Amino acid sequence: MAKKKAAVIGAGSWGTALAQVLADNGHSVQLWGRRSEQSEEINQTHINSRYLPDVVLNSTIKAYSDLSATDADNDYIICAVPTKAIRETIKQLRPLLHEHSILVHASKGIEPGTFKRISEMMEEELEGASYKAVAVLSGPSHAEEVGIKQPTTVTVSSKHLEAAAAVQDLFMNNYFRVYTNEDMIGVEIGGALKNIIALGIGMTDGLGYGDNTKAALMTRGLAEITRLGVALGANPMTFIGLSGLGDLIVTCTSEHSRNWRAGHLLGKGKKLDDVLDEMGMVVEGVRTTKAVFALAQAENVEMPITSALYSVLFEEEPPLQAADRLMGRMKKNEEESSFMGRNEGGRES
Numbered sequence: 001m002a003k004k005k006a007a008v009i010g011a012g013s014w015g016t017a018l019a020q021v022l023a024d025n026g027h028s029v030q031l032w033g034r035r036s037e038q039s040e041e042i043n044q045t046h047i048n049s050r051y052l053p054d055v056v057l058n059s060t061i062k063a064y065s066d067l068s069a070t071d072a073d074n075d076y077i078i079c080a081v082p083t084k085a086i087r088e089t090i091k092q093l094r095p096l097l098h099e100h101s102i103l104v105h106a107s108k109g110i111e112p113g114t115f116k117r118i119s120e121m122m123e124e125e126l127e128g129a130s131y132k133a134v135a136v137l138s139g140p141s142h143a144e145e146v147g148i149k150q151p152t153t154v155t156v157s158s159k160h161l162e163a164a165a166a167v168q169d170l171f172m173n174n175y176f177r178v179y180t181n182e183d184m185i186g187v188e189i190g191g192a193l194k195n196i197i198a199l200g201i202g203m204t205d206g207l208g209y210g211d212n213t214k215a216a217l218m219t220r221g222l223a224e225i226t227r228l229g230v231a232l233g234a235n236p237m238t239f240i241g242l243s244g245l246g247d248l249i250v251t252c253t254s255e256h257s258r259n260w261r262a263g264h265l266l267g268k269g270k271k272l273d274d275v276l277d278e279m280g281m282v283v284e285g286v287r288t289t290k291a292v293f294a295l296a297q298a299e300n301v302e303m304p305i306t307s308a309l310y311s312v313l314f315e316e317e318p319p320l321q322a323a324d325r326l327m328g329r330m331k332k333n334e335e336e337s338s339f340m341g342r343n344e345g346g347r348e349s
């Protein structure tokens, strides 16, 4: 592919790893982080010591901390800030876009209150602006492993299929393999909601439960993610792909996962605020649980695991009691209760 110009917005773990992939591919890369001391460190030492300390970054990456200094002639803007910062970031980037700009987000969350997916938030903030397309890049990909070039596969999706194919070309290399998928709703829902299940599995691991419990939560978790996704218009097949099952596996079974680690500390009896302070990195699943608990009610979709997590996170239910409550629910048929989308009968509490 001809060499392109890209700005990666967000110099946390993921933005830094994605900047490295793009620089390895020979593209010209700007990497924005909001702290000037961090951009100076990256430019001078080629290390992001807070977020990706074990990776020596490609020396061609140009870090900066003034968002308005993002080059207006970038072909691609890759947005890797936490979900809560998406709107303010897009507002600031808006004047720098042009008719060929492709905006790719790599974040995983749902907005509480509006229930918007990230691409929907972006499109709202971009209304009337000049740009070509919004795309999502998602899938099983810990920054720490991408940073050391371990074989990784992800999915890119966009309503604009030509843009998705262009993003595939931009990122593809011998350690980062990118698939396209037309189901943007499914890709974004899978990536955001697996964090809820990872929190839950971290919690049951913290309680001392083993592999049976992990498999139960992953399988039934995927069933409830699929149920909500189908109700929102997603293709159920997406949830057994990279951005569904793939990301669920990588997040629920790895100590790299901040969501798993936060859940683990909660399972050990720590309070949510103390856990979030201790993590010092984004734990998207907490905010996503709040959003999805309300969204499931609005959509009349049964999501018992999300509901149990909500009680633990926001209503101080002890994790053990929530686990007991999940096990004591009324009996079910596995197949029917997995993929039916909205509740046909009454809501189960």
Ligand SMILES: NC(=O)C1=CN([C@@H]2O[C@H](COP(=O)(O)OP(=O)(O)OC[C@H]3O[C@@H](n4cnc5c(N)ncnc54)[C@H](OP(=O)(O)O)[C@@H]3O)[C@@H](O)[C@H]2O)C=CC1
Binding pocket: 010, 011, 012, 013, 014, 015, 033, 034, 035, 051, 080, 081, 082, 083, 084, 085, 106, 107, 108, 109, 141, 142, 143, 144, 280, 281, 282, 284
């Ligand atoms: N880490 C991973 O392996 C993966 C992460 N993701 C997703 O990528 C997104 C970013 O996560 P990740 O890079 O891991 O997060 P990190 O916790 O590693 O870093 C967070 C980054 O966001 C910045 N930040 C925090 N608040 C704001 C704000 N209000 N405005 C602008 N920047 C802000 C932080 O800056 P500062 O240092 O100044 O606080 C820091 O650069 C998340 O949605 C996550 O789910 C997706 C795939 C893989």
Ligand SMILES: O=C(CO)COP(=O)(O)O
Binding pocket: 108, 139, 140, 141, 142, 195, 198, 247, 250, 251, 256, 257, 258, 259, 260, 282, 283, 284
């Ligand atoms: O999304 C991820 C891997 O695909 C990273 O998950 P965490 O945010 O839990 O670390």
